[in-house]
Amino acid sequence: MKTISPQGILLYFVFLLSFCSFGQNKPERDLILIDKDWRFSFGHLSDTEKDFGHATGYFSYLAKTGFGDGPAAPGFDDRAWRKLDLPHDWVVEQPFSEKASFSHGFKAAGKGFPEKSIGWYRKKIEIPQSDLGRIISIKFDGVFRNSKVWFNGHFLGTEESGYNGFEYDVTAYIHYGGENTIVVRADASMEEGWFYEGAGIYRHVYLQKTNPLHVIQNGTYVTSEIKNDTAEVTAEVTIENKGNYKGPLAIVQNIVDASGNQIATVSENATAPDFYKTAKYISKVTVKNPLLWDIDSPNLYRLVTQIRQGDKILDQYETSFGIRTIRFDAEKGFFLNGKNIKLQGTNNHQDHAGLGTALPDELQYFRIQKLKDMGSNAYRCSHNPPTPELLEACDKLGMLVIDETRLMGINDYHLNDLKRMIERDRNHPSIFCWSVGNEEWNIEGNTTGERITNVMQGFSKSIDPARPVTVGISSGFKSGISSVVEIMGYNYLGNGDIDAHHNEFKQQPGMGTEEGSTFATRGVYVTDDAKHYQSAYDKKPRPSFYSIEEGWKFYAERPYLAGMFIWTGFDYRGEPTPYGWPSVTSYFGMMDVCGFPKDNVYYLKSWWGKDPVLHLLPHWNWAGREGKEIDVWAYSNCDEVELFLNKKSLGKKKMERLGHLEWKVKYQAGTLEAIGYKDGKKILSDVQKTTEIEENIKLTADKRILPHTDITIVTVELTDKKGLHVPNTNDEIKFEVKGGKIIGTGNGNPTSLEKDKFLDEITLVPITNFQERKATTAEASTQLSANTEEGWKEAFKDRDYKNQAPSYAYRGQFDLKNNALTNIVSFFYKKIGLETTIFVNGNRVPASAEDSDKYILNSGILRQGKNTIHIVAKPLQKLKEWDVMNTDPGIIQVITPSEPWKRKLFNGYAQLIVQSDGSGNDVVISASAKRLKTGVLTISSGKK
Structure with a gap:
């Protein structure tokens, strides 16, 4: 170990102080979405060669700082990788397989598929010289799962759970004024839940820039107390000092209403915390005649927190919040703003047809609005913390939320996850309860469960005393967790005597955290076990599960029960109970995976909603x-x-x-x-x-104007010549889009094994049996014919770099399993020499115009099966004896164009999710099929 002299330490701190003081006059923070233009490729779980040689270097990434190898190295050549935008779920792109996970929807990825369980992501970003002195971090909202992240070859850390947001400070590793490389390796070989979870960077990624003295991430906590016509808002803020700031500060808290008007402000004197320390400050702000957040009037405010030093604004941090009161009563149920509200809730996982878990923000609003239209007023996140955009949608649309952590336990692993969830989400007025567990059968009825619940419940209260805690319990309602949890969560009437439990624990409020589950297939009215279709009539599915009507009657008629959460609002991938393969989605939803309503929606709308309802079933064909x-x-x-x-x-x-x-x-x-x-x-x-046969394809979009890169959800249906919807047709429809692109399609059929995505297939073909020989002539083309089988040996083996030949010829093979004329085949050359000439099957290939190290291989010179590539080049010279020379000649990329997007309608319906291309042109969608009139829909860009 080397020792550092006192002079060296002094110089280091002089540099650090100058570094931290540079840019202190930058007033505010930047949060930049960096979802665009990532590169992606599959690695491999166990084969290091297929994992691009990662973690095989002498030092690798854990031994020495900055030694990320393979794709983690900044200089790794990823030009042949697929280019994509986030969010991205690679599992939804895979075919179905009977060998795949039942609970995860039989997609051929993850566990049991090592070639589709590792995903690599790379992105290059420019960070200007002017940012020197700011604190720069990379923020991830969620990566499924077990992610490792590098920045410019520096290993930043591992995040095991796919549901946690996390960030890394990269300030010290940046090339200011130059290019920087972010690398993520996701390992989805292990499942966290028993439901479809997807894989990859399926939530947003941001580049964050702040001053060294700043509000920490999720560093505010806003609560309020209402008295008469006044709300006293308590604003707690935690600041951090990663610089050399000293002395007095001012913490200014401004409250802004929905119109942007400042309605209250307060300033508190403070002192800067020490270097790399944090400090917490609390301010009280009075709001007169506040507009309360409610499910019918979801009024929101913004807290604008400023850190000031003199006249300088060092940091500004904004927090959305609402003013409202919540209360549970053991005999009267739940109260919002003093009004007794029956919780009319649904449970939901986070996937959607055609997209898996990688949902655009607008789709969160679409799904929450669908639930609101049904009369629902509450949403349980099952069974993990959601993406932040879902909570924003619930805040803005007026939907109460139970926010749930992933795993019960009392160690740092469990409690840190719980802490991060609560600190991230506690300012959302929609959240009225934390859930710290669900159906933990091994511990529900014993003292172990009691102890864990007591710890997690107390720990939650230490972070957010303003909300109660619940656990969803299904293995009996008599002892264990159910005897100590603050709000009893009953999962299913058939699992215990709810009335008896209430009579024993009269001071404990309760609600149905899961109830009313039934099996139903949209548009099907005769159960057909051979086809795996369940009748859509609301029936009791099995002894421990009650119908929707039975469940709601039970909870609605008992004032002491706060309400219930139906399992589920939407169908989801996986758990195809009561069937197995080829059923790939659940049957529990009130709506299918697209959001098309099953008939049960109208039962709930009748008794949950305020408007008159009349719905007749079945269809009459x-x-x-x-x-x-x-x-x-x-x-x-x-x-x-x-x-x-x-x-x-x-x-x-x-x-x-x-x-x-x-x-x-x-x-x-x-x-x-x-x-x-x-x-x-x-x-x-x-x-x-009763309709006639289908004749027309009808397209209906949820938006008439589609600006920028927003999405629209398009309903595809078939009608007869009179325009009546035909309810029992399953024609296959092909789609084309101009001015945008389709990003997903579905139809709600639980047994559909059709593709969710129609993407060009990218195959990377290695060059094998790579050999070399010294040049025999100065003319590159003649080197291939002169003494062709003499002098060849394994390339670069035992080469004497001090005595290299003036030029070398190299040869290798690559295998094309599919040499279709429509394929696009390219050779991405990685420099092994200078003045390079490339030949394929004896034909000289010119470099492409846009990249001098990329060679487009015309199909006319390629063969099905084995192909030979020759490279003639002058050798690279070592500048230093320890230089590592590249010995990889490059990779062959084969792009097989996708077939057109298509989907069979299921009982007359399908869905497209279409995204504008940002060009400003109108989006034109056309749908066609044999025997049917083509449907065309134009959506305006809003551009005049």
Whole structure:
């Protein structure tokens, strides 16, 4: 170990102080989204050669600082890798396999697929010289999973969980005024949950720049106390000093309303913390006549925190928050702003059709609004912390949230994850409860569970005393966790006696954290086990699971229960109970994976919503069943409903509160109509008509204007010549888009094994059996024919770099398994010499115009199977004896163009998710199929 002289230490601190003082007059922070233009390639779990030789270097990345090797090295050549934008989920891009994980939707990735369990990401960024003196960090909202990150070859750390946000300070490693390289290796070989989780950088990544004295990440905590017409807002802020700041500071807290008006402000005197230390400050701010955050009026404020030193603003940090009160009562349930609210909730995982877990921000709003339209007012994050954008959508749209950590335990691994979740999310007014566990069967009913819950509950309260804690419990409601948790979370009526538990623990509030689960396939009304289709009528699926109606009646009729969360709002990938392969999604959702409603949605809308509802099921296309009885149901909140078949009344029935109505109707083609009455007056009707065959493709978008790179969700449906939706057709539709691109497609069919993505396939083909010989002539082309089998030996082996030949010829082979004329084949040359000439199968190949080290290989010179490449070049010379010389000639890239995007409709519906290309042009979507009239939809860019 080397020792450093006192003079060296002094010089170091002089540099550090000058470094930290440079740029202290930069007033505010920058948060820059860096999702664009990443490079991606699969590595390998166990084969280091297929993992690009990573971690095989003499020092590698843990032995010596700055020695990231393989793709972690800054100079690694990634030109042949795929170019993409984040967020990205590589699992959704894979085919299905019966050998893959049942619980994760049978996608051929991750566990059991070592060639698709490691993903490498690389990105180059420019950081200007003017940023010297600022603190620069890379922020990740989530990488699934077990990610390792490098910056300019420096190993930054590992984050095991795929659900945690994390950041790394890279200030000391930056090439200011030059190029910098970010590298991420994600290892998704292990699953965290028992549901589809995806893989890769599936959430946003940011470059953050602050002054050395700044508010730490998630460093504010805003609470409020309402008295009469005034709210006293407590603003807590934690600041950090990574510079040489000394002396007095001012902490200024400004509250700004939704219109941007400053409505309150306060300034507190403070002192800068010591070098690399933090300090916490608390301010009280009064807001008169506050607009409360509520599910119907989600009013939001912004806290603008400034750190000032004299006239300089050293840092400015903004926090969105809401003013509201929450309270649980053991006998009366849940109260929001003093008003008794029944929680009408759903559980949800974080994936969507065609996209997996890599959801654009706008899709979070689409999904939350779908739940709101159903009458839902609460959302449980199952079973992990969500992406921040989901919580922002809940804040802005008015949706209450249970935020849930991933794993129960009392050590740093568990508690640190819990701490990060709470500190990240505690300013969201939508969050009303923390969940520290779910169905932990090994510990639910014993003292171990009690101890863990007591620790996690107390730990949560130490970070956020303003919210209660719950656990979802399913293995009995008598002892263990259920006897100590603050808010009892009941998972399923069939698992215990809820009334008996309440009578024993009268001071403990409770709610149904999972309930009312049923099996249903959208648009299917006869269970067909051979096809893996479950009837969409709401039925009790098995003894321990109750129907939606049974579940809601139980909770709605008991004031002491705060409400319930249905399993689930949307279908999700994986867990295809009660089936297995080839079912690849769940059957539990009120909506399918696209968000198309199943009929149960209308039951909930009847009793959760405020507007009159009348919904008739099933469809009325039953050719071949003439004269046979069909079960006809009506979901409604009307007083009475009368049913007609071809204008003949089949009787008027009274609607039972929280119920539905049923008829047995002998089928005949025509019109089935239901009329709803309120106070004896007809208020609305619903009709199911027998349709003719499909003729038209109808496209409907959720947006009429699509600026920038926003997305629109397009519904694809088939109609007959009269424009009626045809409910039992499954035609395959092909799609084209101009002015944008399709980023995902789905149809809600739980057994669909169709592609979710239609992407060009990129195959990297290595050059093998690489040999060399010394030059026999100065003319490059003649070196290939002169004494062709003499003098060849393994390339670079035992080369004497002090006595190299003036020129070398090299040869190797590469194997093309598919030499289709439509393929684009390129050779990405990595310099092994100077004045290089390339030959493939004896044909000289010119370099491409845009990259002198890239060679496009015309299909006419290529062969199916073995191909030979020759390289003639003058050798590189070692400048220093310890220089490591490149011996890799490069890689062959084969791009196989994708077939057009297409999807079969499922019971008349499919969905496209389309993103504008940012050109400012209108987006034009066309859909076509045999026998059908092409559908065309134009969405304006908003550009005049």
